[in-house]
Amino acid sequence: MELGRKDAASARISQPFGVRVRKDFKRNRLIYLMLLPVVAFYAIFHYGPLYGLQIAFKNFSPGKGIWHSEWVGFQHFQDFFTGFFFERVLRNTVLLGLYDLIFVFPASILLALMLNEVRSRFFKRTVQSITYIPHFISVVVVVGMMVDFMSTDGLINQIIQFFGGKGVPFLRLPEWFRTLFTTSAIWQGVGWGSIIYLAAISNIDPSLYEAAKVDGAGRWKQMLRITLPGIMPTVIILFILRIGSFMVLQDEKILLMYNPSTYETADVIGTYVYRKGILEASYSYAAAVGMFNSLINMALLLGANYISKRYSDTKLW
Amino acid sequence: MVHKKSFGEHAFDITNVVLLFTLSAVTLYPIVYVLFASISDPNQFVQHRGILWWPAGFSLDSYKMVFENPNILNSYLNTLFYVVAGTTLNMVMTALGAYGLSRRNVMWGSLIMILIVLTMFFDGGLIPKYLIVQGLGLTDTYLALIIPSAMTTWNLIVMRTAFQSVPVSLEEAARIDGANDWTILCRVVIPLSMPVMAVMILFYGVWHWNKWFDALIYLRDRDLFPLQLILREILVQNDTNSMMTSVGGGDRMPVAQTIKYATVMVATLPILFLYPFLQKYFVKGVMVGAIKE
Numbered sequence: 001m002e003l004g005r006k007d008a009a010s011a012r013i014s015q016p017f018g019v020r021v022r023k024d025f026k027r028n029r030l031i032y033l034m035l036l037p038v039v040a041f042y043a044i045f046h047y048g049p050l051y052g053l054q055i056a057f058k059n060f061s062p063g064k065g066i067w068h069s070e071w072v073g074f075q076h077f078q079d080f081f082t083g084f085f086f087e088r089v090l091r092n093t094v095l096l097g098l099y100d101l102i103f104v105f106p107a108s109i110l111l112a113l114m115l116n117e118v119r120s121r122f123f124k125r126t127v128q129s130i131t132y133i134p135h136f137i138s139v140v141v142v143v144g145m146m147v148d149f150m151s152t153d154g155l156i157n158q159i160i161q162f163f164g165g166k167g168v169p170f171l172r173l174p175e176w177f178r179t180l181f182t183t184s185a186i187w188q189g190v191g192w193g194s195i196i197y198l199a200a201i202s203n204i205d206p207s208l209y210e211a212a213k214v215d216g217a218g219r220w221k222q223m224l225r226i227t228l229p230g231i232m233p234t235v236i237i238l239f240i241l242r243i244g245s246f247m248v249l250q251d252e253k254i255l256l257m258y259n260p261s262t263y264e265t266a267d268v269i270g271t272y273v274y275r276k277g278i279l280e281a282s283y284s285y286a287a288a289v290g291m292f293n294s295l296i297n298m299a300l301l302l303g304a305n306y307i308s309k310r311y312s313d314t315k316l317w
Numbered sequence: 318m319v320h321k322k323s324f325g326e327h328a329f330d331i332t333n334v335v336l337l338f339t340l341s342a343v344t345l346y347p348i349v350y351v352l353f354a355s356i357s358d359p360n361q362f363v364q365h366r367g368i369l370w371w372p373a374g375f376s377l378d379s380y381k382m383v384f385e386n387p388n389i390l391n392s393y394l395n396t397l398f399y400v401v402a403g404t405t406l407n408m409v410m411t412a413l414g415a416y417g418l419s420r421r422n423v424m425w426g427s428l429i430m431i432l433i434v435l436t437m438f439f440d441g442g443l444i445p446k447y448l449i450v451q452g453l454g455l456t457d458t459y460l461a462l463i464i465p466s467a468m469t470t471w472n473l474i475v476m477r478t479a480f481q482s483v484p485v486s487l488e489e490a491a492r493i494d495g496a497n498d499w500t501i502l503c504r505v506v507i508p509l510s511m512p513v514m515a516v517m518i519l520f521y522g523v524w525h526w527n528k529w530f531d532a533l534i535y536l537r538d539r540d541l542f543p544l545q546l547i548l549r550e551i552l553v554q555n556d557t558n559s560m561m562t563s564v565g566g567g568d569r570m571p572v573a574q575t576i577k578y579a580t581v582m583v584a585t586l587p588i589l590f591l592y593p594f595l596q597k598y599f600v601k602g603v604m605v606g607a608i609k610e
Contacts, residue, residue: 024424030498031417035429038414041467042433048449049441055448066448111340117333129596130341133348136588138527140545141581144552145347148577155350158366187344195600219329244438252530256553270443277444278534290442298438 056288069284076288085272093268093293096254099182105242107186108193109235113223115194116201131191143256146184147171171257174265181257181266185250196238197231204230236314244301269293348585355379355578359571379572379579388539388547389580395459396544400525403463407521408514410468415476416502430477437470447534461535462528462543469524472517479513480506516598523588544584551580 015023025032051066056076058069080086111131118124134142149155150170157167170176208226217225251270258266269289277286308314350369354362358374365373383389417423418430446465455461483506491501507514529545536542550556 020424024422028420028423028498031420031423032425034413034498034502035417038410038417038433038468038473039429041410042436044453045446045449045465045467046436046441047432049445050439051441052445052448053441055445060448114333114337117329118337119330123334123337127337127341129593131344132596132600133589133592134344136523136527136592137348137585138529138545138548140527140529140548140552141585144548144577144581145351147553147555149347155368159368162367190340191344218323219326255530256549273443274534278447283444283448287442287444290444294440294442301438 053287053291055284056291058284060284060287072284076285077292079285080289080292085267088264089267089269089272092265093270096178096181096268099178100185101239101242103182104185104189105239107190109197109231111190112194112197112201112231113227115198116227117219117223128191128194131194133191134188135192137188139250139253139256142184142188143253146180146257150180172259172261174262177258177262177265181254185253197234200231200234201227233314236308236312240301240304240308243304244297348589351578351581354575355582357575359575362575363571376575379575380583382572382576383579383583389544389583391540392542392544392547393583395541396526398459399462399528399543400522402459403466403525404518404521406463406467407469407472408518411473411476411517412502412507412514414468414473415480416498416506418473419477419480420498433470433473443534450535456535457538457541459541462525462531465535466525466528466531469521472520476510476513476517479510483509512598519595519598526588548580548584552577 055066055069057071057073058066059072060066060069064070115124115127118127151157152167152169156170161167168176170180204227208230209222212222212226251268251274254266254268254271255274258271270293273286273290273293276282276289353369353372356375356377356379357365357369357372358376359378361374414433418426418433420426450456450461450465453464455464487505487509488501491505496504527545529543529549532541532543532546533549536546
């Protein structure tokens with residue numbers, strides 16, 4: 001009680017809680033009315049699923065509903081960890097996530113740095129406009145184009161055969177999946193991803209460059225010593241976020257791209273959840289697998305943020 | 318000041334430009350190829366090997382077949398409906414939320430905001446959400462693609478940031494004139510945030526246009542399918558049979574190829590046409606989001 005009074009610095013706040021609630025509600029009635037549909041939406045479609053996540057520890061049957069299905073503890077998790085698919089989906093999820101961090105993530109930074117060095121405004125604008133386009137093309141179309149170009153009689157194989165090579169059924173070969181997935185991700189996102197870095201670059205104080213020139217630094221040195229450090233905070237923030245979604249791959253794209261002959265390298269946790277849950281209706285098991293994935297992501301996000309806070313000034317919160 | 322460029326600097330510039338040019342070409346060519354192939358003469362096209370520098374012959378037959386196909390036509394109309402209805406609901410919900418949560422002196426506002434932002438990190442996942450949508454009886458209705466995607470947290474944050482930057486003095490002036498919150502939102506805040514509103518409409522619109530996974534899991538009834546789901550059948554599962562009913566035996570193969578390209582163009586052209594006009598708004602949208610939550 002005493003603590004509460006000390007904390008409440010202003011006289012206005014020291015009114016009893018109930019009075020404040022009523023006053024606030026009276027004053028902001030219309031605002032709460034406006035927020036009502038929004039709160040309802042989040043309650044149903046975001047907190048509802050969180051409530052429904054309990055089926056991961058139950059044997060959900062549609063007849064009994066979420067609440068009345070009986071508890072089975074960690075049974076589904078155990079089944080997953082000891083099952084045949086655990087190793088495969090975990091390996092593929094981690095590897096594709098790593099490829100994304102190593103190749104896709106830096107590609108945008110590199111493009112931004114390169115665009116920044118272009119002297120002609122017209123050329124810069126044109127390159128930007130062109131590289132943004134794929135961001136707006138739907139995944140279905142992107143994968144559809146890949147399927148067509150990479151097919152045994154597609155454009156790529158026609159070119160290979162023209163130079164005397166042998167045709168390769170790319171999308172049917174497990175060893176090609178990761179390469180194709182990652183390369184097409186760069187194609188889709190490199191331009192769009194560079195926007196934020198270009199903005200960060202334009203915020204760098206121009207006098208720094210002037211000073212560097214006086215000191216005799218060439219363009220290469222300026223890029224390494226001024227531009228790159230200048231955008232580092234942005235890079236770190238985006239990197240943390242990226243790690244947090246390290247295992248939220250573009251499941252939808254994989255679902256379109258893979259087929260049973262490439263499952264070996266393409267099947268990830270997200271697609272496994274889809275097959276188990278939606279196609280086979282093993283709701284509880286699939287929910288448990290999905291929950292495992294979300295928990296790892298949470299841990300990674302918190303971990304990345306912690307490390308960044310420890311070793312640099314940049315943090316998400 | 319005359320600055321003589323060194324050899325190194327020249328090499329740097331040239332390499333840079335060459336690399337960027339290559340990137341642009343690689344980005345653009347697949348789209349150009351599809352465009353050329355779609356307006357090619359089907360018979361000449363299948364005989365052509367390798368890179369297309371120009372359409373192989375000219376024919377709009379593939380487009381004709383696409384537009385005569387009842388599956389595509391119906392799903393096209395469905396998608397238009399999903400885009401218009403979905404985006405409208407998105408805008409109303411996001412504006413209401415953004416206004417309410419951008420006001421100061423709302424006692425529960427910050428708590429609600431925290432609970433909303435938390436959902437970006439905690440997620441129930443695919444299966445529980447599916448069960449909720451199913452439990453509400455939304456599966457296999459038009460609403461399945463509209464209600465569960467009524468708004469996104471990211472866009473809410475962006476719009477809230479924009480609303481917060483509307484000068485308080487204007488709001489107070491309106492209040493003195495007897496305006497309530499509803500009037501202030503419609504007459505003061507929204508008119509002053511038009512650029513952000515435009516960006517939001519575009520983001521949501523493109524989102525709905527390109528969405529397909531929700532339709533895959535929530536819809537069984539083909540009459541409700543959006544365009545992207547039909548595209549998936551034609552392009553990814555390589556199933557052009559449903560489109561070939563009206564073609565005689567011998568013509569089947571060549572047209573089956575070019576039809577795919579025409580379908581891609583039909584699905585992508587609306588966005589590509591709008592793109593040059595809207596590009597600066599899109600970019601602005603990314604910026605607004607980047608500035609800070």
